[in-house]
Amino acid sequence: MEVQACHFYLLSQFLSPYSNKREDEYGGDCPGPHRFLRQVIEAIRRRVGDGPLLSCRINGIESIETDSVFRKATQIGRILEKAGADLIHVSGVKRAIKVSYEGKTYTRLVAALTNEDPPGSFVDVAFRIKQSVSIPVIVSGKIFSPALGESILQQGKADMVAFGRQMLVNDRFGRFLYEGRANELKQCTECYTCLQCLIDGGPGRVSVESWVV
Ligand SMILES: Cc1cc2nc3c(=O)[nH]c(=O)nc-3n(C[C@H](O)[C@H](O)[C@H](O)COP(=O)(O)O)c2cc1C
Ligand code: SF4
Secondary structure, three states: OEEEEOOOOHHHHHHOOOOOOOOOOOOOOOOHHHHHHHHHHHHHHHHHOOOOOOEEEEEEEEOEOOHHHHHHHHHHHHHHHHHOOOEEEEEEEOEEEEEEEOOEEEEEEEOOOOOOOOOOOOHHHHHHHHHHOOOOEEEOOOOOOHHHHHHHHHOOOOOEEOOOHHHHHOOOHHHHHHOOOHHHOOOOOOOOHHHHHHHHOOOOOOOHHHHOO
């Protein structure tokens, strides 16, 4: 099971200085902002016992890559390990956009990487986290080719890689890898159709090109 503590969902809102403006024991400096996530992980671990694997997905980067952001991510990694997580899954948020809802404009930090972002944008921070914990680290985010995934693993930057849009473009992604047919995989063109649906709040769509064999 995986606890979603990234992309500015509730748990992630507590962790981030962008959104946590609290003045009680869940805000302020460390350990306040981490308290809620730690309590959730500890409570799940108590409830399910030692058996089931418990992963937690966090923002490695929030909009900007700085040393202090990296340090904060490694600190969260250590807290997760201590609280009983078995795996840490590193994603992140690279930019903010303006969205309108019921006549008001809001700033929204966007989870998905765009074609302006380099492949494997969260690999460096995943590696930093990996160096400071002893549990395995998963990394996701524009790891579009199995070859890139393999090189991340070979270089010891992460213990596992996760694929997102490649699974939308290739409905038999896992089977093709298993059968050694990686060269037959179609590529995500980063047209953003599927992700725009999230921003617009409408029904899910993918580009027609995604499904052309
Ligand atoms: C169509 C679509 C829907 C997504 N929905 C969510 C979501 O509801 N919650 C979330 O945290 N991330 C969501 N994501 C982000 C993915 O979890 C993942 O972090 C992202 O796609 C990065 O992997 P990729 O670059 O390989 O696609 C979504 C991504 C796509 C493409
Ligand atoms: S709709 Fe576009 S961005 Fe989404 S998976 Fe298909 S090609 Fe990639």
